[in-house]
Amino acid sequence: MENLYEKTLSKEQIYSGKIIDLYVEEVELPNKKTGKREIVKHPGAVAVLAVTNEGKILMVEQFRKPLEKTIIEIPAGKLEKGEDPLACAKRELMEETGYSCESMVSIGSFYTSPGFADELIYLYFTDTLVKQGEQMTDEDEFINVLEVSVNEAKEMMQDERIHDAKTAYSVMYMELKHAVEK
Amino acid sequence: MENLYEKTLSKEQIYSGKIIDLYVEEVELPNKKTGKREIVKHPGAVAVLAVTNEGKILMVEQFRKPLEKTIIEIPAGKLEKGEDPLACAKRELMEETGYSCESMVSIGSFYTSPGFADELIYLYFTDTLVKQGEQMTDEDEFINVLEVSVNEAKEMMQDERIHDAKTAYSVMYMELKHAVEK
Numbered sequence: 001m002e003n004l005y006e007k008t009l010s011k012e013q014i015y016s017g018k019i020i021d022l023y024v025e026e027v028e029l030p031n032k033k034t035g036k037r038e039i040v041k042h043p044g045a046v047a048v049l050a051v052t053n054e055g056k057i058l059m060v061e062q063f064r065k066p067l068e069k070t071i072i073e074i075p076a077g078k079l080e081k082g083e084d085p086l087a088c089a090k091r092e093l094m095e096e097t098g099y100s101c102e103s104m105v106s107i108g109s110f111y112t113s114p115g116f117a118d119e120l121i122y123l124y125f126t127d128t129l130v131k132q133g134e135q136m137t138d139e140d141e142f143i144n145v146l147e148v149s150v151n152e153a154k155e156m157m158q159d160e161r162i163h164d165a166k167t168a169y170s171v172m173y174m175e176l177k178h179a180v181e182k
Numbered sequence: 183m184e185n186l187y188e189k190t191l192s193k194e195q196i197y198s199g200k201i202i203d204l205y206v207e208e209v210e211l212p213n214k215k216t217g218k219r220e221i222v223k224h225p226g227a228v229a230v231l232a233v234t235n236e237g238k239i240l241m242v243e244q245f246r247k248p249l250e251k252t253i254i255e256i257p258a259g260k261l262e263k264g265e266d267p268l269a270c271a272k273r274e275l276m277e278e279t280g281y282s283c284e285s286m287v288s289i290g291s292f293y294t295s296p297g298f299a300d301e302l303i304y305l306y307f308t309d310t311l312v313k314q315g316e317q318m319t320d321e322d323e324f325i326n327v328l329e330v331s332v333n334e335a336k337e338m339m340q341d342e343r344i345h346d347a348k349t350a351y352s353v354m355y356m357e358l359k360h361a362v363e364k
Contacts (some may be wrong), residue, residue, distance in 0.1 A: 004245035
């Protein structure tokens with residue numbers, strides 16, 4: 001099997017921001033030529049597939065400036081420095097929806113855009129929700145909380161109100177869970 | 183329902199690159215305060231879930247500099263300016279694997295990282311592959327082609343050789359397809 005490694009020859013930091021940093025690296029390609037890689041550094045994130053006693057999925061509606069539109073997603077947020085992903089998932093669920101849970105399990109993780117970014121999302125599942133109170137979002141975060149059935153979520157995927165990877169994955173996870181349990 | 187819109191007050195281009203551009207925007211938040219949004223602009227991408235006559239998924243192994251490791255993904259690539267996503271999907275499949283196909287259908291699209299990027303991936307499915315020849319990759323693209331059963335792909339997700347959103351979604355798509363067809 002061919003060696004695919006790309007060695008860093010030089011690295012320039014273009015931007016250091018609140019959420020992302022941007023680097024441009026010159027690399028040595030497997031054929032010994034040089035290439036350029038644009039790399040967004042991100043602290044990583046968590047997302048929670050949270051199912052109520054009625055079998056509905058907790059979702060949040062949020063304006064996403066990069067898309068210039070509002071979409072409906074499962075609760076999620078970025079990792080604080082050094083934060084444990086499970087603790088982060090419980091914190092984000094509480095902050096965005098006002099729910100805690102008795103137990104929460106990992107259902108995998110994935111890189112969102114491995115071609116240009118190192119963002120890794122840790123995905124969790126819970127169906128042991130306990131309503132604690134109202135949402136307590138960050139000062140620059142504005143969201144509406146929704147409870148959505150799997151069929152409603154599939155409709156929302158059709159008309160692109162749901163339109164992001166982690167939520168599409170989670171809806172399919174529920175579909176597969178139901179198909180297997182039948 | 184609360185109005186969640188964030189109006190752009192000012193916009194600064196930080197970087198213009200080969201694959202991505204970076205902007206920082208000052209926005210007016212729903213509570214009339216100001217906030218900052220870091221936004222990566224990306225041309226969009228396609229990915230192809232391509233299944234052979236033997237029921238195996240075509241995958242490509244590729245070094246991903248942002249992750250500093252090699253992962254296994256379904257064939258994918260970014261859209262050229264003005265390119266039709268379906269045409270792009272057929273082109274990328276041919277370039278990366280040497281396969282054409284008799285028909286290819288859309289199985290949805292999703293934003294990979296709506297918090298900081300506008301990258302939209304269009305996902306296609308084909309099971310009518312025709313081997314045409316060898317791969318013909320871009321000059322800075324080095325990949326190995328693999329044929330992977332759904333069970334092997336699930337194992338690869340467990341040990342994180344498969345570790346990106348579009349491929350995880352596609353493996354689950356096949357699992358659901360098999361579960362429903364049973």
